[in-house]
Amino acid sequence: MKNKHLTLLIIIFFSVFCFAQQDKDDNTMLPVSDKLKDITADNYVDRMFKAVKHYDKEPRYFIRPVQNNCVFEILVNDILVHKEYTVEVLGSPKSINHAILQSGPQTVTVRMYPLGDAIKRAYGTEKTITTLLPTTEMNISVVKYEAFNISQNLDDEIVVKEHRSPTKEGSDEFLGASLPYYEYSFTFIAEVPYNIQGWREGQDLMKLDKDSLEAQVLSYYNQMKTVYLTKDEDALARTNFGEFLIIAQTDFYNKKDIQEAWDEIRGNLYKRNMDFQPFENYVMNFYGNGKIVALRHPSIEPIDSRLRGESAFWFKYETGTRIRAFFSSINLYLPKGDSLENLRRVE
DSSP states (O other): OHHHHHHHHHHHHHHHHHHHHHHHHHHHOOOOOGGGTTOOTTTHHHHHHHHOOOOSOOOEEEEEEEEESOEEEEEETTEEEEEEOSSOOOSSOEEOGGGOOSSEEEEEEEEEEOOBTHHHHHHSOSOOBOSOOTTOEEEEEEEEETTTTTOOOGGGEEEEEEEEOOBOTTSSSBTTTTOSOEEEEEEEEEOOSOOOOTTTTBOOGGGSOHHHHHHHHHHHHHHHHHHHHTTOHHHHHHHHHHHHHHHHHHTTOOHHHHHHHHHHHHHGGGOEEEEEOOSOSOEEEEETTTTEEEEEOOSSSSSOTTTTTOBSOEEEEEETTEEEEEEOOOOEEOBTTOOGGGOEEOO
16 A cells, blocks of 8 residues: 555656646746747856957947927837837937947937926826927937047037938928827948848748737747746846847947846846736737837837836835836747747847
8 A cells, every 4th residue: 555655656756847848848838939939037147248249439329319399219221229108208329229230321200299297297287299290300310439448528429411301391390280190200320340140031920810920929928927937047148148138249248247237137137026917909020021020019109108108017015114016028030940839039
């Protein structure tokens, strides 16, 4: 009888162990390219440092947007680089190198939205504004430092392009006045020492069946949620590596930069009392000319202003006596020739 009980316990133990191991494998084997399958939390920094190339001149590009009577989003090469849904003006220029994969023409797209309740929230006055105004305006400067690795002195800043939102012919009145949304684009020329494939060779996800694509994105998001809940550092390192390498290369990170960034990324796994929120009330957004998909909360009102334009992948956590929110943008693409099950983070 004792032997029978012992045999049963052994069977139960190995069944639980195998089930747990299978769960672990499912959680950590999110799709990545073969070159990233051996990335771990321990070798992440060294591998990243070896992959980043450095040059005598390491040019950096920035934008300085100044808005009037609108809120907005700015994309470079159809990659979201900045969003502002309040009346605050950007204090420091915003780096855009991570959206520049090669030298040549670069496209800046500006999406303009009415003020809505922005003034009301800021000053407790004014009514809700639902359309763009005749005085609405965006002024954008694209600036460059030819050798950001050598000098970051303001005197070394080169203005590459200055652009003002379009006006009606023969007047200063905004062309999109009275509209609930307005979008326009302009281009500038960038010269960078690298040439990165990134998402450019991905499939056009806008041509895929929308329901199947959405289901696969949700599956990925749910598996990534498990990565956070199980504190799986290796899975986070493996799935994050390719996308972060683009940032590290285009911004020419040194080893200290990489280490500090990885410490922050890994530290997000250990935020106290994570409370993941449901994947709901989102829209499926496409970036990179249809090569990238992400779930985000809508960019337009009326929604909770705290969620506006933020990633649908988010959780609440505790810090001291306060509850805060953490949002993680999870951008996915599908390499040419791969089936939808291989949808993965940008590499």
